[in-house]
Amino acid sequence: GESVGLHLPTLSVQEGDNSIINCAYSNSASDYFIWYKQESGKGPQFIIDIRSNMDKRQGQRVTVLLNKTVKHLSLQIAATQPGDSAVYFCAAPGGSQGNLIFGKGTKLSVKP
Amino acid sequence: GAVVSQHPSRVICKSGTSVKIECRSLDFQATTMFWYRQFPKQSLMLMATSNEGSKATYEQGVEKDKFLINHASLTLSTLTVTSAHPEDSSFYICSAGASSLAADTQYFGPGTRLTVL
Numbered sequence: 001g002e003s004v005g006l007h008l009p010t011l012s013v014q015e016g017d018n019s020i021i022n023c024a025y026s027n028s029a030s031d032y033f034i035w036y037k038q039e040s041g042k043g044p045q046f047i048i049d050i051r052s053n054m055d056k057r058q059g060q061r062v063t064v065l066l067n068k069t070v071k072h073l074s075l076q077i078a079a080t081q082p083g084d085s086a087v088y089f090c091a092a093p094g095g096s097q098g099n100l101i102f103g104k105g106t107k108l109s110v111k112p
Numbered sequence: 113g114a115v116v117s118q119h120p121s122r123v124i125c126k127s128g129t130s131v132k133i134e135c136r137s138l139d140f141q142a143t144t145m146f147w148y149r150q151f152p153k154q155s156l157m158l159m160a161t162s163n164e165g166s167k168a169t170y171e172q173g174v175e176k177d178k179f180l181i182n183h184a185s186l187t188l189s190t191l192t193v194t195s196a197h198p199e200d201s202s203f204y205i206c207s208a209g210a211s212s213l214a215a216d217t218q219y220f221g222p223g224t225r226l227t228v229l
Contacts, residue, residue, distance in 0.1 A: 036220075043118075043205050043220040044156070089155060097161035097169055098209070099146050100218060104155050 012109045019077040021106045023090035028071060034100070035064060035075045036089045044089060047075070077108075085110045114140045116208050118221035125196055126229055133191045133224045135206030141186035142208035146218065147179075150203040162189045196228040 013019045025033070031052040036044035050057045050064045050073070057064050063076040077084055087107045091100040115138040125131050135145055144163050148156040160176075162168040162183035170176045180192040189208075193200055203225055207218040 041203075041223070041225065043116075043223040045220070095158055097146070097158070098144065099158045099161060100156075100207075102155045102157075 009104065010107045010109065012111060013080050015082060015110050015112050016079055019075075019080045019084070019108060019110075021075045021077075021088050021108065023073050023075075023103050025071050025073070025090075025092060027092075027094060028068070030092045030094060032093055033064070033066065033073050034091045035062075036091060036102075037084075037086045038089065038105070039086045047088075080108075080110050082110045082112060084108060114138075114208070114217075114219045116142075116206065116219045116221040118204075118206060118224050120224060121222060122225045122227075124227045124229065127197050128195055130192055130194045131196055131226060133193070133204055133206075133226075135189045135191070135208070135221050137187045137208045137219070140208075142189070143186065144209045145183060145189040146207045146209075147181065147189075147191050148205045148207065150205060150223075152203075156205060159191075193226065196226070198228045201226055201228045 034049040035047040037047050038044045048059045048062050048064050050066050052068060055066055061078045066073045085108055087105045089105045090103045094101045117136045117138055119134045123131055146161050147159045149159050150156045158171050159174045160168045160170045160181050162181045164183045164186050168181035178194050183189040203223050205220055205223045207220045209218045
């Protein structure tokens, strides 16, 4: 089955700096990955996704990189803002019911 | 994107009572809805999967008689926590998918905070 995990439980960055959040996965057959942002007391919010036929995908201020060789993906946030403070989860389909399996989450704190 | 709502957003109840949480897909028909539970500072854990018109599939360790799921229509699934106890206090989140959407697409509701006294 799939398991995803994050290297660091917390990340603190200065406003304006770039943030990098990492995620490792175990199932080399996984072909789709998603990053979610969860603010306190709210449900997960879709940020960006990537399929395994790509190495990189860019959105607005966010970039996801996928390294299939080492089964690792990262979320890069450019010019991090206070509003980016949240817990970030990587997720991948892999459950027996077609559900998503979530990583443990990284709490991003942005210092003004 | 598609919108999923949950009601109530927050509920406090006494131990032994039952609580019903609704999950609605507002602008699409959800053939499948997933119910997750999230304890403080932890990740989302799947509780059960509900498909419209059929019985829900529960994950190992989740009591189906305690967490009743009904998916009576393509836009509504309900989770009823029966005889709630303080250890059931958690953040309950639903997500919905549809055959009309991309196969892997799931949209999450805003969550329901349950506190059992």
